[in-house]
Amino acid sequence: MEAPLTITLKHGRYAEDAKPVDRNAVAIADALSDALTDTYRLVLKTHACHWNVAGPMFYPLHQMTEEHYTDMFAAADVLAERIRALRKRASVKPARMIDGLDTEADTDADPTADEMVRGLLSDHEALSQRFYALVKAAEISGDPVTADLATERAAFHDKAAWMLRATAA
Numbered sequence: 001m002e003a004p005l006t007i008t009l010k011h012g013r014y015a016e017d018a019k020p021v022d023r024n025a026v027a028i029a030d031a032l033s034d035a036l037t038d039t040y041r042l043v044l045k046t047h048a049c050h051w052n053v054a055g056p057m058f059y060p061l062h063q064m065t066e067e068h069y070t071d072m073f074a075a076a077d078v079l080a081e082r083i084r085a086l087r088k089r090a091s092v093k094p095a096r097m098i099d100g101l102d103t104e105a106d107t108d109a110d111p112t113a114d115e116m117v118r119g120l121l122s123d124h125e126a127l128s129q130r131f132y133a134l135v136k137a138a139e140i141s142g143d144p145v146t147a148d149l150a151t152e153r154a155a156f157h158d159k160a161a162w163m164l165r166a167t168a169a
């Protein structure tokens, strides 16, 4: 006998308890805004490495950073549009976005390629953790769409971290 196509939720948050989802949407949208801000911040930092990296690893790092900032720039739009779908205002947090960038991306500081790689690596690891936390929160609040999006972003940052870790001397 075939399984019925109709799904009846007896204890589902959507079926009987929609209000907690609405309340949690505020927290989820704020967490998305933090993730959006950190994503843009890493786009800027990755671009600075793309431009300024020098030495024997120039070409592979120049190429890898381009792949990474291109992906993250596109992802920022998806994150912002998810915030709008949750009926919240999409914005970055400016102070948070540039925090530390003036010294980290300062061309006069002239970091080595290895220092750049390790700096990017720690940011990808941190962003991955942020998205893992968002997956959990979104699942608890009955928001599988945000959970899926956060899962996808965590996978990207885990892969980027792996590539950078493998590159680091």
Ligand SMILES: [Fe+2]
Pocket (backbone or CB within 6 Å): 050, 066
């Ligand atoms: Fe370029």
